Amino acid sequence: MxxxxxxxxxxxxxxxxxxxxxxxxxxxxxxxxxxxxxxxxxxxxxVSSPLGSHLKLSSKQSPSKAEYIAITETSKELLWMKKFLQELGLQQEMYLLYCDSQSSIHLSKNPTFHSRSKHIDVRYHWIRDALEIKLFCVEKIHTDENGSDMMTKPIPTENLQVCRKQAGLVEPLT
Incomplete structure (x- = not known):
């Protein structure tokens, strides 16, 4: 070599x-x-954005169900990272998970089963137990402050520039 x-x-x-x-x-x-x-x-x-920001890519899943599943999957990764860093000897504080869906946050914090949650696979309700024993915390983030939107949905050019700056990305070289 x-x-x-x-x-x-x-x-x-x-x-x-x-x-x-x-x-x-x-x-x-x-x-x-x-x-x-x-x-x-x-x-x-x-064109600046090939898909209009008013269009939805899929109507198969309700937005709150998709967001709820995303919170659960992200929290699993967050817990893994927390345990990994603890094994490396790094002191860990309470982790904060941001979500822009208020309904998904309420669903994750409410341990009772009801008509809104009965169609969601039981494995995704793990987050309720994790929040109850305070493994981490879920908080609302306003859409204007959510830099990850550029990766998950079509957004207008002005918002894309804001998200790009929040993510620490710079203008391309010319």
């Missing part, structure tokens, strides 16, 4: 570095151009 030095491209991802400012840029421009050319879309006009 031999050291080829710093890489500038891997798997069609261009890598640019600014080591003094500790910044890294990843660009898939060449890959995207290849895909567009492959499907004869190389001359298509770009």
């Amino acid at each position: 031999k050291d080829l030095g710093p890489t500038s491209q891997i798997l069609d991802i261009k890598i640019s570095r600014d080591r003094t400012n500790e910044k890294l840029w990843l660009s898939q421009e060449s890959y995207i151009e290849k895909v567009l050319d492959k499907f004869n879309m190389g001359k298509a006009k770009p």
Whole structure:
């Protein structure tokens, strides 16, 4: 094996570095151009958001059920991370899990079964026990402060720029 030095491209991802400012840029421009050319879309006009923010991608699951399942799955990962860091000897505080769905938060904090929760698989109700024994806490986050929205739903360009800044992402190199 031999050291080829710093890489500038891997798997069609261009890598640019600014080591003094500790910044890294990843660009898939060449890959995207290849895909567009492959499907004869190389001359298509770009749009800021291909799907209107008023459109829903799926109507099969109710939003509160999907959010509730997401809270449960995320809390499992959070618990794993907490235990892992404890094994490394790092002191852990109370973990805080943010959710933008008030109905899902209420559903996760309410240990009784009712008509709204009877259709949700029992394995997702694990979060109720975890909250009861205070493994972590779930709090509401306002949509305007939720940087993860850019990964889960179509949002207007202005909101995308805010989410990008919240996530610590910078403008691409030109």
